[in-house]
Amino acid sequence: MGGFIARKPDICQSPTVQSLVLFSTAYPFSTSLEVNLPAVSAGIMELLGILNGHWAFTWVSQDRFSLPVVAIISIWIVLFSYMFYNLYLHPLSSFPGPWYAAISDIFFARTIVSGHAPKTIRALHERYGEVVRVAPGELSFSSASAWKDIYTQRKSGEIFTKDHKFYITDDTLRAPHVNSIINVEEHAKARKILSPAFSSRSLLDQEDVVIKYADMLMVAIAEESRKGPLDLDMYYNWVTFDVLGELAFGESFGSVEARKTDLWISTIMSMVSFIAWAAALYRVSPMLEKMIGLLVPPQMKKAAFSHVMSSKSKILKRVKRGEGEKKDFCSYVLDIKDEMGLNDWHLTSYASFLIMAGSETTTTVMSSLTYYLCRTPRVYEKLKHEITSRTATFPYLTAVIHEIMRIFPPVPFGLPRIVSKGGETVDGIFIPGGTTVSVHSWSSTHNAKNFKDPDSFVPERWLDPDNTDNFSASNPFLLGPRGCSGQNMAWMEMRILIAKMVFLFDYELVDEKLDWVRDSPNMIIRQKVELLTKVYPRDVK
Ligand code: HEM
Numbered sequence: 001m002g003g004f005i006a007r008k009p010d011i012c013q014s015p016t017v018q019s020l021v022l023f024s025t026a027y028p029f030s031t032s033l034e035v036n037l038p039a040v041s042a043g044i045m046e047l048l049g050i051l052n053g054h055w056a057f058t059w060v061s062q063d064r065f066s067l068p069v070v071a072i073i074s075i076w077i078v079l080f081s082y083m084f085y086n087l088y089l090h091p092l093s094s095f096p097g098p099w100y101a102a103i104s105d106i107f108f109a110r111t112i113v114s115g116h117a118p119k120t121i122r123a124l125h126e127r128y129g130e131v132v133r134v135a136p137g138e139l140s141f142s143s144a145s146a147w148k149d150i151y152t153q154r155k156s157g158e159i160f161t162k163d164h165k166f167y168i169t170d171d172t173l174r175a176p177h178v179n180s181i182i183n184v185e186e187h188a189k190a191r192k193i194l195s196p197a198f199s200s201r202s203l204l205d206q207e208d209v210v211i212k213y214a215d216m217l218m219v220a221i222a223e224e225s226r227k228g229p230l231d232l233d234m235y236y237n238w239v240t241f242d243v244l245g246e247l248a249f250g251e252s253f254g255s256v257e258a259r260k261t262d263l264w265i266s267t268i269m270s271m272v273s274f275i276a277w278a279a280a281l282y283r284v285s286p287m288l289e290k291m292i293g294l295l296v297p298p299q300m301k302k303a304a305f306s307h308v309m310s311s312k313s314k315i316l317k318r319v320k321r322g323e324g325e326k327k328d329f330c331s332y333v334l335d336i337k338d339e340m341g342l343n344d345w346h347l348t349s350y351a352s353f354l355i356m357a358g359s360e361t362t363t364t365v366m367s368s369l370t371y372y373l374c375r376t377p378r379v380y381e382k383l384k385h386e387i388t389s390r391t392a393t394f395p396y397l398t399a400v401i402h403e404i405m406r407i408f409p410p411v412p413f414g415l416p417r418i419v420s421k422g423g424e425t426v427d428g429i430f431i432p433g434g435t436t437v438s439v440h441s442w443s444s445t446h447n448a449k450n451f452k453d454p455d456s457f458v459p460e461r462w463l464d465p466d467n468t469d470n471f472s473a474s475n476p477f478l479l480g481p482r483g484c485s486g487q488n489m490a491w492m493e494m495r496i497l498i499a500k501m502v503f504l505f506d507y508e509l510v511d512e513k514l515d516w517v518r519d520s521p522n523m524i525i526r527q528k529v530e531l532l533t534k535v536y537p538r539d540v541k
Pocket of ligand 1: 358
């Protein structure tokens with residue numbers, strides 16, 4: 001027995017215990033809904049005070065446990081109470097979902113970086129229904145009506161804001177850009193200033209650029225295909241990046257011409273993985289996210305850093321060059337530079353986002369379509385017939401593009417938004433304010449309630465007047481004020497590339513066992529998969 005009065009202060013007064021308690025309460029509850037954080041922390045301190053007055057006090061005073069041990073036990077109690085609270089007392093506790101997703105953010109964080117998020121979340125929807133609690137403060141939806149409820153303006157005039165846990169920004173690697181600005185007014189300003197870049201007039205100029213690079217690509221494919229099978233995913237990547245390079249910086253990456261992947265392109269996937277890791281770590285603890293450099297594989301960190309540095313040098317080169325005859329995307333970003341207080345990191349971030357947003361997505365559509373056309377010769381023949389007969393309009397081509405973006409949405413993830421203060425109704429259900437909500441795109445387009453035979457590639461569904469599918473459940477470009485600005489450009493580019501590919505070539509997959517859905521890892525967006533294809537220029541076969 002030791003003289004505890006002299007040796008042991010009240011454990012609640014210990015700065016170490018206090019900071020541990022505050023940290024362990026603050027960070028888990030910070031992901032929770034409209035919780036009064038000081039009140040929760042005070043409650044837990046009170047609880048520790050009671051413990052201190054009873055067993056902890058006695059046990060420490062009797063030298064059975066040292067102060068650090070009591071602190072650790074106390075933290076376990078706090079964590080246990082947190083999990084218990086999440087499971088049984090939380091405002092979302094009545095929503096369906098697995099217990100392991102409800103108790104902490106770890107399950108969802110792991111899902112983000114697992115590479116299998118679309119499959120995992122779809123399986124949860126199939127098991128628990130159209131609304132699933134995927135994290136303590138987060139609900140995922142898969143119904144058609146939730147899209148409008150979550151992403152468009154509410155009757156009250158409010159818009160659910162983007163969730164900062166996902167759209168993380170800092171002043172260097174992830175400086176805010178048009179897509180990641182959280183503040184509604186600030187975003188509206190940035191979007192408005194950029195809008196001329198996406199007008200119908202600009203689209204006409206952009207079409208010339210797309211045709212130029214699409215023609216170069218066709219020549220490259222025709223010539224290279226004589227040497228053996230081609231990884232078409234890489235070829236599509238070259239062309240979409242070159243187009244965006246020219247449109248964004250007034251200078252392409254020169255990949256189609258050199259038939260070689262630029263360093264910028266080769267590091268972009270590491271940047272996306274880095275962003276996915278940041279989002280995953282931030283959910284577990286903002287402190288962990290700050291240590292991301294120590295936690296992700298060194299090659300990923302190196303590639304992400306090199307990507308940012310090459311983006312920065314590209315944008316600075318563009319700024320130095322000044323305005324040319326034609327405006328590029330950078331011209332519009334530079335127009336808002338002073339008004340919005342953008343520094344070099346912001347400019348880098350804008351450029352990097354615009355290029356990534358406009359190229360990886362389109363590449364995904366092109367590669368996925370090549371795969372599905374090879375696997376569904378009926379559709380390929382029908383499309384070939386439409387394109388080679390040069391009709392005035394191409395309704396089947398349009399249906400094919402809708403269907404490929406349904407079966408393999410380029411952004412398959414649920415884009416998270418925060419329910420406004422006071423709560424709102426989503427899909428007919430009242431959701432408390434502060435809840436993170438999203439429509440999981442992949443689950444919505446593979447929900448059998450929305451689409452018959454959701455795993456079958458059937459473009460005809462988009463043309464059949466008697467079809468009963470719910471087309472409003474497929475929104476590859478999102479809806480509302482935060483929807484894709486470049487969708488007209490994307491449609492134009494996809495139509496040109498697909499029409500040229502189908503007009504000029506027949507193709508066949510080399511790997512008979514390739515399963516595009518199973519074999520495409522996903523980190524927010526699809527990661528690269530080799531799409532080795534034997535290409536036959538039509539008159540050669
Ligand atoms: C098939 C191709 C494409 C798909 C499926 C697609 C999809 C999307 C989606 C889902 C968003 C919303 C992201 C979010 O809320 O976090 C988005 C935003 C955006 N996309 Fe696209 N996109 C495509 C092509 C393009 C192209 C070619 C451009 C042109 C550069 C572009 C520019 C943008 C921009 C600027 C935003 C941000 C809009 C804002 O926040 O105001 N996208 N896109």
